[in-house]
Amino acid sequence: MNDYSFDLQRIFIGDTPLLFIFEIILRTVILYAYALLLFRLLPRRNMGNMTQLEVMLIIALGSALGDPMFYPDVPLLHGIVVITIIAIINQILAWLARRGDRWEMIIEGDPVRVVEAGQLDLAGMASASLTREDVFMQLRLAEHKHLGEIERAYIETNGTISIYPYDKDHVRPGVPLIPLPELEHKFFFSADDRVPETKQYGCYHCGRIQHHNEDHIFGHCERCHQQKWLSFIAHPSHKSH
Known part of the structure; x- marks a missing residue:
């Protein structure tokens, strides 16, 4: 054989x-x-x-x-x-x-909103099976620096992204679009941590910007109820705190 x-x-x-x-x-x-x-x-x-x-x-x-x-x-x-x-x-x-x-x-589907008013639309992202980094990558490719620059963004039926940025006079503070590995751990806080400084912090999961007072407990995000906070926030002047 x-x-x-x-x-x-x-x-x-x-x-x-x-x-x-x-x-x-x-x-x-x-x-x-x-x-x-x-x-x-x-x-x-x-x-x-x-x-x-x-x-x-x-x-x-x-x-x-x-x-x-x-x-x-x-x-x-x-x-x-x-x-x-x-x-x-x-x-x-x-x-x-x-x-x-x-x-x-029915045949071609509808565009899905993934950013609204400088914050991630978590429901839209879930329906399109997109992660935070998926959306951030698309926004970075369009040369945006932080979520506060964007009024609305949609994932189209062909997979491309349509972005409607704010006018320069209406840009608001936002979570930076830096990839996670480049964000230093010292910028992150959990719900049980005490606020080190009175200022604005951003929810890592949805991008909501929320004011926190020094020595208070961060707590959960009022919008998505997650508990990871980011102190590195981009402002309209492009200065980072």
Whole structure:
């Protein structure tokens, strides 16, 4: 009995005849040409503007194209039928989305608010399965320095973020967008700690800015009821306390 493990011929060439490579080439050319022709007939969209549904359709198309290209027992006709059906479904869903807001919401979803009035919208973040650092990363990429600069921010259905900053005259104090590893531990306080200095502190979890008096106990955040406080707060003048 031959050893089947680490058979280099099986690994690189397979158990099919070498001539089958030319069949793969033919299958690939035919399917690629058909898919290219089909999608030339469909409306064009920027790849960065694809919705989650469209991403799912692209994944389905990848499987429909890939299998008939190199599986000898999958005929080309089956792949062509699947590709065509997926394209038709995409067009039907796009047509329904244009018919009204309700269909558009069902098919493409709604933007999710993740920042409101310089504070994190925890409910919106939870519905979009986003963490604090996910939102902060997007805001940093847009060259913002702290939450107080932002009036509202939304995660769009295609995964991008839309940011509505405050006017310069209305920027408020906010939790800085510095990544957690760069924040020194001396800036953090818990609910049972005493306030070392009378000033504003920020809730680490939701970004609420709250005034605390010296020698008082920090307690829980009045907004999200968490108990981690940050003394490093950015102000409109960009000076840090």
